[in-house]
Every structure is written in structure tokens, then in C-alpha cells.
Amino acid sequence: MDILLDNLPILIPFIVVQxxxxxxxxxxxxxxxxxxxxxxxxxxxxxxxxxxxxxxxxFVFGRGEDQ
Structure with a gap:
């Protein structure tokens, strides 16, 4: 648990982007x-x-053209 709390400032931007x-x-x-x-x-x-x-x-394979 301490490892997660120590790395939380690094993980927060990745979580927000995801x-x-x-x-x-x-x-x-x-x-x-x-x-x-x-x-x-x-x-x-x-x-x-x-x-x-x-x-x-x-976005790469599924998005179709707007008609």
C-alpha cells in the first residue's frame, strides 16, 4: 500500500487522461x-x-464517416 501512495502523484495524470x-x-x-x-x-x-x-x-477502426 505504501508503494501506491508513494507513486500516486505520478499515477494521477495517467488516470485523468484515461x-x-x-x-x-x-x-x-x-x-x-x-x-x-x-x-x-x-x-x-x-x-x-x-x-x-x-x-x-x-477512433482508429470503429468511427465511421458522418453522413
Whole structure:
């Protein structure tokens, strides 16, 4: 437990970035109806359950063109 408390100042920026990136991706999933493949429910699960890589995967592979 002491190791976590000692490294907390280093971990806080990473946690903030992860939460912010996840929320941005989730908001985008919920507002846009077009995806390259998959559906809204699948991408919401990917974004929320795969931590930092879920939003990256969504923005690279899942985000469709606005029509």
C-alpha cells in the first residue's frame, strides 16, 4: 500500500487522461450512428471495458464517416 501512495502523484495524470479519453470516446459512440463495423452497444463495451486501448481502437477502426 505504501508503494501506491508513494507513486500516486505520478499515477494521477495517467488516470485523468484515461478517464477523459474514455468519456470522450463514449460520448462520440452515443452521438454518432455510423460505424465502419459493429454497432453502438459493441463499441460502448469496447470503449469502457478495454481501458486506455478501447478508445484508441474505436477512433482508429470503429468511427465511421458522418453522413
Amino acid at each position: 478517464v477523459a479519453f474514455g468519456l470522450i470516446a463514449l460520448i462520440h459512440v452515443l452521438r454518432h450512428p455510423y460505424y465502419r463495423f459493429g454497432n453502438k452497444i459493441m463499441w460502448a463495451f469496447v470503449v469502457m471495458l478495454v481501458n486506455i486501448f478501447g478508445p484508441i481502437i474505436y
